[in-house]
Amino acid sequence: MKIAVCVKYVPVVSRIQFDYENKVIQREGVPSEINPFDLLGINMAVDLKAEGDTIIALSMGPPNAAEGLTQCYALGVDRAVLLSDRALAGSDTLATAQALALALQRESPDLIVCGRNSSDAETGQVGPELAELMGRPHISNVRQLDIDRAANRILAERVTDEGYQVLECPLPAVVCVTEGAGQERYPGRAEMTAAEAKSVEQLTCADLTDDLSLFGLEGSPTWVEDIRLVEPDRLGVVIRDESPEDAARQVADLLRERLASLAAGGTDTDAPDTAMPHYSGGERSIWIVAELTDDGVRHVTLEMLGKARALTPITQSEVVAVVIGSGAPGPGVIKQLAEGGADRVLTLDAAGLGPICGRSVAESLSNAIAAQPPYAVLFAATADGRDLAARIAARQRLGLTGDAIDLEINDAGQLVQLKPALGGNVVAPILSKTLPNLVTLRPGVLTPAMPEREGAAAIEMEAIPAATCEGTDAILVSEHFAEEHGALDLTSAGVVVGLGMGVGEEGIPSAQRLASNIGAPIATTRNVVHSGWLPHHIQVGISGRTIAPQVYLAVGIRGAFNHTVGIQKAGVILAINRNHRAAIFRAADYGIVGDWNEYLPALVEAIGPALAEYGLA
Numbered sequence: 001m002k003i004a005v006c007v008k009y010v011p012v013v014s015r016i017q018f019d020y021e022n023k024v025i026q027r028e029g030v031p032s033e034i035n036p037f038d039l040l041g042i043n044m045a046v047d048l049k050a051e052g053d054t055i056i057a058l059s060m061g062p063p064n065a066a067e068g069l070t071q072c073y074a075l076g077v078d079r080a081v082l083l084s085d086r087a088l089a090g091s092d093t094l095a096t097a098q099a100l101a102l103a104l105q106r107e108s109p110d111l112i113v114c115g116r117n118s119s120d121a122e123t124g125q126v127g128p129e130l131a132e133l134m135g136r137p138h139i140s141n142v143r144q145l146d147i148d149r150a151a152n153r154i155l156a157e158r159v160t161d162e163g164y165q166v167l168e169c170p171l172p173a174v175v176c177v178t179e180g181a182g183q184e185r186y187p188g189r190a191e192m193t194a195a196e197a198k199s200v201e202q203l204t205c206a207d208l209t210d211d212l213s214l215f216g217l218e219g220s221p222t223w224v225e226d227i228r229l230v231e232p233d234r235l236g237v238v239i240r241d242e243s244p245e246d247a248a249r250q251v252a253d254l255l256r257e258r259l260a261s262l263a264a265g266g267t268d269t270d271a272p273d274t275a276m277p278h279y280s281g282g283e284r285s286i287w288i289v290a291e292l293t294d295d296g297v298r299h300v301t302l303e304m305l306g307k308a309r310a311l312t313p314i315t316q317s318e319v320v321a322v323v324i325g326s327g328a329p330g331p332g333v334i335k336q337l338a339e340g341g342a343d344r345v346l347t348l349d350a351a352g353l354g355p356i357c358g359r360s361v362a363e364s365l366s367n368a369i370a371a372q373p374p375y376a377v378l379f380a381a382t383a384d385g386r387d388l389a390a391r392i393a394a395r396q397r398l399g400l401t402g403d404a405i406d407l408e409i410n411d412a413g414q415l416v417q418l419k420p421a422l423g424g425n426v427v428a429p430i431l432s433k434t435l436p437n438l439v440t441l442r443p444g445v446l447t448p449a450m451p452e453r454e455g456a457a458a459i460e461m462e463a464i465p466a467a468t469c470e471g472t473d474a475i476l477v478s479e480h481f482a483e484e485h486g487a488l489d490l491t492s493a494g495v496v497v498g499l500g501m502g503v504g505e506e507g508i509p510s511a512q513r514l515a516s517n518i519g520a521p522i523a524t525t526r527n528v529v530h531s532g533w534l535p536h537h538i539q540v541g542i543s544g545r546t547i548a549p550q551v552y553l554a555v556g557i558r559g560a561f562n563h564t565v566g567i568q569k570a571g572v573i574l575a576i577n578r579n580h581r582a583a584i585f586r587a588a589d590y591g592i593v594g595d596w597n598e599y600l601p602a603l604v605e606a607i608g609p610a611l612a613e614y615g616l617a
């Protein structure tokens with residue numbers, strides 16, 4: 001068996017400095033590393049290796065990316081290949097996937113492994129786009145993988161926003177791995193010395209094709225218009241050497257003032273009004289791919305509908321909610337979508353087609369988009385939304401912006417898609433050369449419309465044509481939901497309590513009870529999840545969720561950027577940490593230096609009335 005692992009050599013994002021006054025990113029002297037998720041992929045492949053197997057590490061980048069491939073040799077890969085060419089400069093995710101696909105076709109691997117996303121650009125598109133371009137099934141967010149060599153199939157656990165799925169898939173296939181897929185092993189000095197004697201194979205674009213227009217800026221359907229540095233705006237007030245009761249009273253008073261200031265600044269009036277003019281038909285419709293739960297419409301769907309509705313005075317667009325499911329949605333779902341801003345509900349009956357993340361559903365929705373092209377299609381930046389959007393983008397060679405936090409219309413009538421990068425310190429306005437615009441939007445950062453519209457949206461049923469990829473797609477074996485710890489409430493909760501390593505495993509039940517006193521679900525950090533104390537489904541940060549509660553209370557959290565990037569849109573951030581040097585105090589508005597066991601009970605009691613005044617507890 002031949003296993004290929006795609007590896008990106010990236011700057012260490014936490015070492016990048018930002019000159020906010022001069023709007024400059026300071027990269028000089030910043031070391032590089034193998035993208036952490038790709039490193040998991042290398043280690044997983046080495047663990048899966050059997051006698052006679054070959055593992056290839058493939059990287060695309062400048063010449064110094066060979067340093068990362070040398071580390072891959074030291075970890076146990078058999079061959080290392082670097083695709084490096086000036087023609088690749090400026091490649092977006094689709095152009096990158098195209099280049100990697102051509103390089104991998106030369107190797108014909110049985111299994112292609114990619115990391116979930118890159119730590120610098122934070123996109124999760126290359127893996128599924130690569131799979132679509134190569135005509136292969138794929139499974140993303142894989143935390144566990146088994147190979148049935150006799151049957152030439154894989155069995156994988158795929159992490160979702162609500163739990164996990166078990167999927168079976170024929171080989172050849174593509175998998176994108178996340179935390180848990182492999183050990184975080186690093187080579188020692190002896191392994192690196194031996195690896196440095198091995199050569200890295202070199203490829204250029206001319207080795208792949210004569211058509212260089214497929215690569216770089218010319219082959220990229222999206223481009224970055226500019227960059228905007230996001231200057232930290234937290235207040236950074238830290239209270240020290242006070243009794244728990246006095247510190248709690250001070251924070252409660254400050255919190256009440258801050259919430260009043262935010263409310264006066266318009267945060268409660270940002271919701272678009274569904275009473276604005278509605279439009280029907282036309283070539284500039286905006287489609288929202290809805291996501292549903294057993295209780296109805298997911299909050300992120302209402303957020304996307306609200307954003308689409310806010311754009312309609314400029315775009316004069318009909319807002320279309322697309323529901324993928326078995327048969328027609330119930331009247332309750334239709335009512336929610338209509339009140340949320342939908343003019344029309346388009347239902348694609350996917351009964352029997354398998355999981356939404358698979359090739360069959362992507363092909364069907366792609367055909368529907370091609371038949372009546374809209375101006376834009378908005379997906380949630382969830383496990384299913386990211387996979388579906390990426391496959392459609394590759395299938396139709398469309399630009400896709402992943403994990404956007406907002407949308408604007410510029411003076412030329414173009415959709416400007418605002419995407420964070422480099423740990424959220426940079427926001428890149430991205431434009432697309434192609435229509436429709438495809439965007440995935442982070443849950444928890446946009447505002448749903450005010451539900452004032454009367455009447456129901458029109459319903460249009462569309463039969464899905466028979467898929468041509470039957471028998472070569474992933475099959476859903478089972479699905480498991482993790483409803484404990486309020487995981488499903490995080491994206492819509494007004495108050496969230498985050499628990500870090502400083503709480504300790506034995507302290508989690510007590511901290512959770514205190515959080516429940518103010519009606520707050522709990523969130524956590526990557527290290528807590530890795531320690532097995534709490535599940536991945538409530539992890540917040542680069543490799544977890546993005547949330548935007550009105551109040552976030554960080555308890556025993558160090559404050560590494562890979563966590564704080566997930567709470568940047570929170571209204572007010574409070575923190576308790578016994579280490580006065582903890583980075584969380586720079587990322588918080590108000591902090592208390594002290595032992596959480598002593599200070600959290602008093603703080604919860606003190607802020608309860610302030611939260612209740614604003615309907616948050």
